[in-house]
Amino acid sequence: MKKNLISIFIGVILVVSAFGSQVYKASASTSSDYLVIGNQAEMNPGPKATEMAIEKATGKPTQVGKGPKTQGNVNGNGANPGNGKKSHFQGILGAINGNILTVNLKDGRSVDITVLDSTRIHIPKNKNATLADLQIGSRMAIQAQPDSNAALVALMINAIPGKPQREHQVGVVTAYTPGASITIQNNHGDSLSFILTPNTRILPQLRAGDLAVGSWVTIIAPRDPSGGPATAQAIVVHPAKAV
């Protein structure tokens, strides 16, 4: 009887031991399956792998899976604007090579921007402006967008007309002929004369009647590079200074 009990006990241990081994194997199998899944992932590339593949093929970085792709592709006349972020550039047109503009920016850098037939070109007093009307050295503002090759393509070009620099001159009126001219003496003792026109505004309106010889004023006028008397755009009459 005692021998029988020992045999049964040993048998139970063997059965349990065998069952436990199966569980362990199942775990190992699952672990192995996980590794396989990992390999399948590499076999079926996700966005990152696709991105790397395109980079290998083109030698250029791309942005697959990181936002909207640019549409269109290179054609005989250049690229089409894509859906990338629009950027603005302002600077001096440094060069024109075919349909590519080189714009020298404020910060000293330069940028190449492609002009397409679809690019809108605005030049003051020229409603039908084309690429041929753009002049090197002119100031311009350009809205551009990267194409599928990351090259900038112009959506809109605006030539900015040059304008004379404006100056303020502060002083005491020494001569005044309404509607014709005004002369002031500034803090440095210089005598400065200005032409008055019907467009010259006297501000503030409530002190316009006070403008006379002895008034303390600021005259706003464009700088005249010829050195002649400038035309006053506005005269600001200040309150009388306390003596």
Place this chain on the structure above:
Amino acid sequence: MSNSQVSSGLIILVPQDGSTVKDPLLDLNGQTMPGAVVSIDNPGEASPDDLVVVVADSSGLFSARVTLLEGPNLIDVVASDDLGNQKVTSFTVYLENNP
């Protein structure tokens, strides 16, 4: 912004240089020398003489409304104090009704 920055010049606080707006009426704010006369381009007006002229308050703050044209608007701002000290700055705002 520190007072030393303001006392050294003329700063446009709003809008940012290079910004894009959809409304042709632009409200701008800036800071310069206290009591300074400030003249600001008004691109949307027919005559270039149609400047906006304002006087900065005792803190040098000023505000103005100008009218924009479609596309880029280069706006020059000139400020001068009682002594004739002059500060100049400019900024560009893009009006895009159909961005």
